[in-house]
Amino acid sequence: TWRVPTSVPEGSPFYVNFLERFADNAALLTGDRVEIQPFGAGVLVPALQVYDGVRDGIVEAGHSTPSYLVNKDPINAIFAGFPGGMGPEAFVTWIYEGGGKEKLSEIRASEGFKNLIVGIGSSEIMAHANKPIRSAEDLKGLKYRTSGPWAEVMREYFGAVPTVVPPGEIYTLLQRKGVDAIEWGPPSGNLPEGFHEAAPYIIVPGVHQPTFLWEVVVKQETWDALDDDLKPLLEAAAELTTLESVVSFYDKDMKAMETFRGGKNEIITLDPAFIEQLSSAGSDWISKKADAQKEAGKPAMADILADYNAYKARWSAESSYLIRNQD
Amino acid sequence: MLVSALMFPGLFVLVLAGIPIAFSLAIVAVSAGAFAFGPHIFNQLYGSFYTAATNFILSAIPMFILMGAILERSGIAERLFKTMQIWLKGLPGGLAVATIAMGAVFAAAAGVVGAVEVMIGMMAIPAMQKYRYDNRLIAGTICAGGSLGTMIPPSVIAVMYASLAQLSVGEVLAGMMFPGLIMIALFIGYLLIHGMIRPPEKVPELEEEDDMPLGEKLRLTCSTLLPVIALIFAVLGSLLAGIASPTEAAAVGAVGALILCIAYGRFSMSVMRESLAITVRISAMILLIVAAGTMFMGVFAANGGAQLIRGFLEGSGLGTTGMIIFFLIVVFILGFVLDWTANVLICVPLFTPFIRSAGVDPVWFATLVIIVIQTGYLTPPMASSIFYLKSIAPPNMTYGQMCRGVIPFILLQILTLLLVVAFPVTATWLPSKIVGF
Amino acid sequence: MFSYLFRGIDCLSIVFSKVANIVALGLVVSMIYEVLARYLFNAPTLWAFDIAYMATGTLFVLGAAQALREDAHVRIDFLSSRFPAKFRDGFNGFIYVFLLFPIFAMLSKVAIGKAWHAYVSGEVEMVSPWAPLMWPFYTLLALGLLALSLQLLVEGLRAFGAAKGVTQVKEGDA
Numbered sequence: 001t002w003r004v005p006t007s008v009p010e011g012s013p014f015y016v017n018f019l020e021r022f023a024d025n026a027a028l029l030t031g032d033r034v035e036i037q038p039f040g041a042g043v044l045v046p047a048l049q050v051y052d053g054v055r056d057g058i059v060e061a062g063h064s065t066p067s068y069l070v071n072k073d074p075i076n077a078i079f080a081g082f083p084g085g086m087g088p089e090a091f092v093t094w095i096y097e098g099g100g101k102e103k104l105s106e107i108r109a110s111e112g113f114k115n116l117i118v119g120i121g122s123s124e125i126m127a128h129a130n131k132p133i134r135s136a137e138d139l140k141g142l143k144y145r146t147s148g149p150w151a152e153v154m155r156e157y158f159g160a161v162p163t164v165v166p167p168g169e170i171y172t173l174l175q176r177k178g179v180d181a182i183e184w185g186p187p188s189g190n191l192p193e194g195f196h197e198a199a200p201y202i203i204v205p206g207v208h209q210p211t212f213l214w215e216v217v218v219k220q221e222t223w224d225a226l227d228d229d230l231k232p233l234l235e236a237a238a239e240l241t242t243l244e245s246v247v248s249f250y251d252k253d254m255k256a257m258e259t260f261r262g263g264k265n266e267i268i269t270l271d272p273a274f275i276e277q278l279s280s281a282g283s284d285w286i287s288k289k290a291d292a293q294k295e296a297g298k299p300a301m302a303d304i305l306a307d308y309n310a311y312k313a314r315w316s317a318e319s320s321y322l323i324r325n326q327d
Numbered sequence: 328m329l330v331s332a333l334m335f336p337g338l339f340v341l342v343l344a345g346i347p348i349a350f351s352l353a354i355v356a357v358s359a360g361a362f363a364f365g366p367h368i369f370n371q372l373y374g375s376f377y378t379a380a381t382n383f384i385l386s387a388i389p390m391f392i393l394m395g396a397i398l399e400r401s402g403i404a405e406r407l408f409k410t411m412q413i414w415l416k417g418l419p420g421g422l423a424v425a426t427i428a429m430g431a432v433f434a435a436a437a438g439v440v441g442a443v444e445v446m447i448g449m450m451a452i453p454a455m456q457k458y459r460y461d462n463r464l465i466a467g468t469i470c471a472g473g474s475l476g477t478m479i480p481p482s483v484i485a486v487m488y489a490s491l492a493q494l495s496v497g498e499v500l501a502g503m504m505f506p507g508l509i510m511i512a513l514f515i516g517y518l519l520i521h522g523m524i525r526p527p528e529k530v531p532e533l534e535e536e537d538d539m540p541l542g543e544k545l546r547l548t549c550s551t552l553l554p555v556i557a558l559i560f561a562v563l564g565s566l567l568a569g570i571a572s573p574t575e576a577a578a579v580g581a582v583g584a585l586i587l588c589i590a591y592g593r594f595s596m597s598v599m600r601e602s603l604a605i606t607v608r609i610s611a612m613i614l615l616i617v618a619a620g621t622m623f624m625g626v627f628a629a630n631g632g633a634q635l636i637r638g639f640l641e642g643s644g645l646g647t648t649g650m651i652i653f654f655l656i657v658v659f660i661l662g663f664v665l666d667w668t669a670n671v672l673i674c675v676p677l678f679t680p681f682i683r684s685a686g687v688d689p690v691w692f693a694t695l696v697i698i699v700i701q702t703g704y705l706t707p708p709m710a711s712s713i714f715y716l717k718s719i720a721p722p723n724m725t726y727g728q729m730c731r732g733v734i735p736f737i738l739l740q741i742l743t744l745l746l747v748v749a750f751p752v753t754a755t756w757l758p759s760k761i762v763g764f
Numbered sequence: 765m766f767s768y769l770f771r772g773i774d775c776l777s778i779v780f781s782k783v784a785n786i787v788a789l790g791l792v793v794s795m796i797y798e799v800l801a802r803y804l805f806n807a808p809t810l811w812a813f814d815i816a817y818m819a820t821g822t823l824f825v826l827g828a829a830q831a832l833r834e835d836a837h838v839r840i841d842f843l844s845s846r847f848p849a850k851f852r853d854g855f856n857g858f859i860y861v862f863l864l865f866p867i868f869a870m871l872s873k874v875a876i877g878k879a880w881h882a883y884v885s886g887e888v889e890m891v892s893p894w895a896p897l898m899w900p901f902y903t904l905l906a907l908g909l910l911a912l913s914l915q916l917l918v919e920g921l922r923a924f925g926a927a928k929g930v931t932q933v934k935e936g937d938a
C-alpha cells in the first residue's frame with residue numbers, strides 16, 4: 001500500500017482524473033497487488049511540499065506537478081508547460097516518443113526519486129475577465145491574477161499588473177471587480193469554480209499554459225524494493241492513466257465550453273497574430289532563463305530546451321496533415 | 328481504523344480532564360499518529376502545523392481581533408453601547424438585539440468566523456453586564472451572533488465547500504442567503520420575547536444618566552454612533568466595491584478603528600500596546616487550536632477515518648433520508664473537535680459521490696451541512712464558539728453559564744434546519760434566479 | 765538555580781510575545797498597503813500575500829509561549845476543578861512534563877532541521893512570484909516552538925511544585 005498525497009483537494013478534476021484513475025489502473029494491472037491510497041491536499045503533508053514529504057519518508061509516494069519546483073529550479077518549467085510552449089498533442093508525443101519522459105526521469109533520479117508521469121492536461125483558459133482582451137493594448141495596466149512564468153511575461157513584455165490572490169478569494173475579488181482578469185485552469189476545471197458567473201468575458205486559447213503535467217514520485221529505494229514483475233505494470237498503469245486523462249480532459253473541456261457558450265459569457269478567441277506575439281514573448285522568457293542557467297554553469301536546461309524547441313518546430317512544420325475538426 | 332475511532336473518546340477524556348484544547352488535540356494526534364507514521368510522526372505533524380501556520384485565510388483573525396481590541400481599550404465601544412442603550416432602552420432586550428445585528432453585519436464583512444465573535448464579544452460583554460443583562464443571555468448572544476459569519480456571504484466555508492463539491496460558488500452562497508436571514512430573524516425574535524418576559528433589572532444610577540435632554544442625545548449619537556457606522560460601512564463597502572478582498576477588509580477595519588481612536592483623542596502608546604498584546608494572546612490561542620486540529624485531522628485521515636465512515640454507511644443499508652441524517656450527524660460530531668476547514672476537507676469529498684448518485688439537490692444539501700457546521704460550533708461541551716468566548720470572558724462568567732446560554736440559539740438553528748428541510752425552496756429558489764454579472 | 769532558569773524562560777516568552785506584537789502591526793500595515801497599492805496606484809505588490817501569511821504564522825507561534833504563561837490557552841475546567849488540588853496539579857504536571865514537553869521538543873527539533881535545511885539549500889517560496897528565501901520564516905517558527913516547549917516544561921514543573929507544596933508528596937505520585 002502506498003499512501004499518496006497530492007497538491008489539489010480531494011474531488012477536484014485533477015484528483016479524480018489523474019490520481020484516482022491511477023489508483024484504479026494500478027489495482028487493475030497489478031491484480032490488486034499494489035494499493036494506491038489517494039489523499040487530498042494538505043491532509044498528510046503541506047499541499048506544496050509533496051516532494052519533500054516523500055523525501056522525508058512521511059509518505060511512500062506523492063503526486064504533484066513540476067510547476068511547484070520552478071522557483072527552485074527553472075528547468076522544471078519545460079515539463080510543467082510554459083507560455084508559448086507545445087500544446088497537449090505535441091507535448092504528449094514529445095514526452096512518450098520524443099524522449100521527454102526519459103529526460104524528466106534523469107532529473108528526478110538526480111534528486112533520488114523514481115518518477116512516473118501520471119496525468120497530462122489540456123490547455124487552460126487564458127482569462128475570465130471583466131474587460132475584453134483582444135490585443136496587447138488591452139493588457140496594459142490590466143490587474144490580472146496569475147502566477148509563475150506568465151506573471152513575469154505579462155509584467156515585463158505587456159505592462160500588465162500581475163496580482164497575487166489566494167485561491168479562496170479569487171471568486172469574490174473577480175466578482176467585485178477588484179481584479180480585471182484571472183486565470184486558473186482548463187475549462188472543465190474552471191466550470192465548478194464558477195468564474196463564468198463572476199465575470200462576462202472568457203479569453204481563449206490558453207497561450208499561457210498550453211498543457212500541464214503531473215507526476216508520481218517515490219524514493220529510488222522504495223521503487224527498487226518492489227517485486228521486479230510489478231515495475232513494468234506500474235509504468236504501464238501510469239502511461240495508461242496519462243493517455244486516458246488527456247482524452248478525458250478534451251471531452252470534459254468541450255462540454256464545459258458548451259456550457260459557457262450557452263450562458264451569458266462572451267467568448268473571445270484571440271487572433272493568430274496576437275497569439276503569436278504572446279507565444280514568442282513566452283519563448284523569449286524561457287530561453288533567457290535557460291541562458292542564465294547555462295552561464296551559471298548549469299547547461300542542462302538549455303540542452304533540453306533546444307531539444308524541446310526542435311521537436312516543436314518539426315511538429316508545427318509537419319502537422320498540417322492532421323484533421324482537427326476546428327471551427 | 329480502530330485507532331481513528333478511538334481518537335475521539337481519547338480527546339474527550341483529555342479535554343474534560345482540564346488539559347487545554349490545543350494540547351489535548353496534539354497529544355491524541357501524536358499517540359494515534361505513531362500507528363500511521365511510525366518514526367516519521369513528528370515530521371508529519373510539523374507538516375500539518377506548517378499547513379496551518381501558512382494558511383492565508385487565517386490572517387483575518389488577528390486583524391479583526393485587533394479592531395475589537397482597539398475599540399474596546401480606547402473606550403469607544405463603551406460609548407457606543409451607551410448611546411445604543413439610550414435609544415434602545417424602550418426595546419425589550421435592546422442591547423442583545425443590537426449585538427446580534429452587529430454580528431450579522433460583520434458576518435457580512437468577514438469570511439471567517441471566530442474573528443467576529445471575539446471582536447463583538449470584547450465590546451459587548453462589558454456593556455451588557457453593566458446594564459445587568461443575564462450572563463447566560465450575553466454568552467448565547469455573542470456565540471450565536473459571532474457564528475453567523477458561516478451563513479452570511481462572503482463565507483470562506485461556502486467557497487471551500489463549493490470548490491470541493493464541484494458546485495457553483497455563487498449558487499451555494501445564494502442558497503444560504505434566505506436560511507441565514509431566517510436564522511437572524513429567529514434570533515432577534517427570541518431576544519425580543521426574552522426581553523419582554525425577563526427584562527434585565529434596572530440600574531438606578533445609570534437610569535438618571537440616561538435621562539438626558541434630546542439635544543444631548545443627538546449630540547452623543549452624532550459623535551459616537553455615526554462614526555462607528557461609518558467604520559462598518561468602510562469594512563463592508565470596501566469589500567462590496569471590490570476594493571478589498573475578504574481578508575483585506577479585516578485590515579480596513581483595524582486601521583479604521585485606529586483612526587477613530589486617534590480622532591477621539593483616545594490614542595496612546597499604552598492603548599496600542601495593550602491592544603496588540605490582546606491580539607497576539609487571543610490569536611495564539613485560536614490559531615494553536617487550528618494548528619493542532621489540522622494535526623488531528625491528518626492523523627485521523629491517515630488511520631482510515633474516511634474509510635471508517637464510508638464503511639459504516641455502506642454496511643448500514645440506509646435510504647436517502649437516513650443517509651442525509653447520518654451525514655449531518657457526522658458533520659455535527661466532527662464539528663465538536665475539528666476546525667471547520669478540517670471538517671469540510673474530510674466530509675465534503677466523502678459525501679459528494681453519495682449525494683450525487685442519490686439525486687439529492689447538492690445546493691440544498693450544502694445549505695444543510697453549513698447550518699449544521701454552524702450548530703456544531705455552538706454545541707457544548709466541545710464548541711469552538713464557547714472556547715473563543717472563554718478566552719475573552721470575565722471571570723464571573725462561567726463555563727456552565729455559557730453552555731446554558733447557547734441552548735436556545737442551538738434550538739433556533741435546529742428550527743432553521745428543519746424549515747430548510749421542510750421547505751427546500753428556501754435554499755433552492757434564489758440560486759435558480761441568480762444572475763451572474 | 766531552578767528559579768533563575770524559570771525566570772529566564774519566562775523572559776524569553778515575554779520577549780517573543782513583544783516581537784509578535786510588532787509582527788501583528790506589520791500584518792495590518794502590509795495588507796492595507798496592498799489595498800491602497802492595488803486600488804489607488806494600480807500597482808499591487810508581489811509580496812503582500814506572502815508577508816500576510818508569514819506574519820500570521822509568526823505572530824501566533826511567537827505568542828503561544830506567553831499565552832501559556834498567562835494561562836490563556838482555553839481549557840474546560842468545570843470537571844477538573846472538582847478534583848482534589850493535589851491530584852489536579854500532579855496530573856497537569858505529569859502531562860506537561862512527560863507528554864507535552866517531549867512532543868513539542870520533538871516538533872521544535874524538526875522545525876530547527878527545516879530551518880537549517882532551508883538556509884543551507886537557499887530554499888525559496890514554491891509558488892510566489894516574489895520567491896522570498898524561506899529560512900527566516902522557518903527560523904521564527906522554530907524559535908516559537910522552542911519557547912513553547914520550554915514554557916511547557918516550566919509550567920509542568922511549577923505544577924509539580926504546587927502539588928508538592930500542598931501535601932509534601934513525591935513527584936511521581938500522580
Ligand code: NA
Pocket residue numbers: 124183184185209
Ligand atoms: Na493556471
Ligand code: NA
Pocket residue numbers: 434435436437438439475476477478479480481482483
Ligand atoms: Na461571512
